[in-house]
Amino acid sequence: MPVLWGSSYTRSDLHARTADRRQLADVRPFEFTDGAERGVRALRVRNAAGLDFTVLADRGLSLYDLTFQGVPLGFLTQVGVTHPAYAEQPGLGWLRTWPGGFLTPCGLTQVGSPTVEDGEALGIHGRLSNLPAGQLHWSVADDGLWVQGVIRETSVFGVNLVMTRRISAAFDQARVWIDDRVENQGFEAAPLMLLQHFNLGFPLVDAAARLILPPHTVAARDEAARPGLSTYTEFSAPIDGYQEQVFYHDLQADEHGRVAVRLINPAFNGGQGLGVTWRYAKADYPVLVEWKMMRAGFYAVGVEPGNCHVEGRVHERERGTLQMIAPGETRTFKLEVEFSHATA
Numbered sequence: 001m002p003v004l005w006g007s008s009y010t011r012s013d014l015h016a017r018t019a020d021r022r023q024l025a026d027v028r029p030f031e032f033t034d035g036a037e038r039g040v041r042a043l044r045v046r047n048a049a050g051l052d053f054t055v056l057a058d059r060g061l062s063l064y065d066l067t068f069q070g071v072p073l074g075f076l077t078q079v080g081v082t083h084p085a086y087a088e089q090p091g092l093g094w095l096r097t098w099p100g101g102f103l104t105p106c107g108l109t110q111v112g113s114p115t116v117e118d119g120e121a122l123g124i125h126g127r128l129s130n131l132p133a134g135q136l137h138w139s140v141a142d143d144g145l146w147v148q149g150v151i152r153e154t155s156v157f158g159v160n161l162v163m164t165r166r167i168s169a170a171f172d173q174a175r176v177w178i179d180d181r182v183e184n185q186g187f188e189a190a191p192l193m194l195l196q197h198f199n200l201g202f203p204l205v206d207a208a209a210r211l212i213l214p215p216h217t218v219a220a221r222d223e224a225a226r227p228g229l230s231t232y233t234e235f236s237a238p239i240d241g242y243q244e245q246v247f248y249h250d251l252q253a254d255e256h257g258r259v260a261v262r263l264i265n266p267a268f269n270g271g272q273g274l275g276v277t278w279r280y281a282k283a284d285y286p287v288l289v290e291w292k293m294m295r296a297g298f299y300a301v302g303v304e305p306g307n308c309h310v311e312g313r314v315h316e317r318e319r320g321t322l323q324m325i326a327p328g329e330t331r332t333f334k335l336e337v338e339f340s341h342a343t344a
Contacts, residue, residue, distance in 0.1 A: 002172035004048050011142050024048045025171050027138045027145050036097075037081040043138060043147050045167070049174040051339065053102065055147050058084055058132040061165045066102035068174060068339040071274060074102030075201030075300035087130035089123040090114070097130065100300070104129045106195040108153045108161045108182065112310030122313055126193065127153055133165070144170045160186035161325070174339040181332050184325040191313055192325040194333060195289065195306035200263055204274050205301050208267035209235045211290065214251050214259055221246035221310070228292065238296035248309060249288040257281050261288060263303055266343040275342030280305055280335040305335065 001008050004024070009017075018024060025047040032040040041057040042064070050069035056062040064081065066074050077100040086097050091114045098104065106112075110126035133149025146168040154160040162185050168177040184190055211233040220226040225245035232247050251259040259282050264275035289310055291302030307323050308316050316322040325331060 002048070002170075004172050014142075021140060021142070025140060025145055025169075027140050027147060029138070032081055035080075036083060036086055039083050039085075040081055041132070041136070042081075045145055045147065045169060047145060047169050048172055049170075051169060051174055051176065053176075055167060056081065056099075056101070057136050057147075057149060059099075060105045060129040060131050060151060061133050061147070061149050061167065062099075062101055062105060062129055063103040063167070063176075064099065064101035068274075071203065071268075073200060073204050073276065073339070074100065075199040075205070076100045077298075084130040084132060087127075089127060089130075090121045092124055094124045094130075100199050100201075102199060103178070104197040104199065105165075105180075106197050106306075107193045108163060109159055109191045109193060110313050111193040111195045111306065111308050111316075113312040113315070115312035115314040117314050117317075125195070125197070128163070142171070144168060154186075159188075159190040160184070161190060161192070176337045178335045178337070179332070180334075181330060182325065183330045184327055187327050189324045189326050191317075192323045192331065193306075193308040193313065193316065195304055195308065195310065196285070196335060198276075198278070198303045198337075200276065200301045200303065202299060203268060204263065204265050204276065205235060205299060206265055206267070207235060207237045209263060209265040209301070211235075211301070211303070212262040212264065213249060213288075214254070214261075216249050216251045216288075218250075219248045221248060225292075232290060232292065235292070235301065236294050238299045239294050240296045242293065242295040244295075245292045246310065247290040247292070249290060250286075251282060251288055253282040257283060259288075261303060261305075262342070263301065264342040264344070268341075271343065273341045273343035275340050276303075277338040277340070277342075278303060278305065278335065279338070280333075284333045285335070307333075 046052040053066035054064040082097040106125040110122040228245040268274035285305035289304035
């Protein structure tokens with residue numbers, strides 16, 4: 001039974017009070033029309049709990065400008081939404097078309113720093129976020145809302161990985177579920193690297209914000225991050241010229257094999273508080289990457305569950321942690337995101 005604005009309603013109650021359920025919640029397809037974003041297919045999703053976000057169908061089913069009860073949560077870059085036709089894969093070209101947004105999926109065979117393996121140039125964070133979804137469909141029903149599509153990463157004589165992504169939300173809950181199913185439709189084992197690059201910005205990210213983790217161990221990605229090992233759960237006001245710091249967290253799962261990660265700002269709106277919580281099985285995402293960027297004008301925090309680190313495929317293979325997916329094998333990855341006015 002949905003609970004809307006403090007009251008419970010049956011399905012009959014809601015039908016009696018609304019001629020069209022889109023009065024309360026909706027999935028609305030549209031297409032961007034201006035500049036470099038022209039032609040990008042998207043869907044706006046909103047529900048009665050105050051969630052409102054855009055799914056970029058032509059950019060790996062990313063989640064773009066998400067708001068909770070009117071408050072923006074995602075970090076948006078100055079690049080804006082760009083059509084995948086402008087994508088630049090080698091080296092750092094990915095950064096020329098990265099819009100930021102609440103969630104950018106990275107993978108499926110490369111994540112992190114550019115590298116070269118067997119003569120193949122692998123750009124930063126792989127191809128996934130620049131691939132368009134096919135078999136796109138969506139629903140607005142009494143049991144909730146969802147968007148689903150199929151994304152294929154392949155090349156002639158190369159890998160053939162197919163990801164089916166389903167993004168779901170209830171009518172009356174400030175939660176989003178992201179379910180990914182990856183199948184190797186090729187005839188050889190293939191690398192499988194998947195990172196959910198959540199990007200949080202102001203006003204959630206501010207000097208009072210804190211990252212709350214279960215028992216864990218932490219490691220700095222490199223020497224640039226090492227000075228931050230004593231303050232990685234804390235944040236500051238924007239700093240001119242700040243250099244990014246990246247940390248790897250090995251989280252202790254609960255008795256059900258699950259972990260919960262929270263980013264909160266208890267000082268938001270005079271003490272009302274604001275927070276995001278991620279819940280998932282550690283077996284799905286064994287590594288939590290934290291990207292701390294306190295630079296003035298580029299002020300963001302990345303909370304990034306993944307099955308890999310972010311130094312590129314070659315380093316992942318050298319670590320002995322590169323996951324492979326066998327021919328005909330299917331892997332599933334599930335994640336829940338909850339939004340609240342959290343103060344602790």
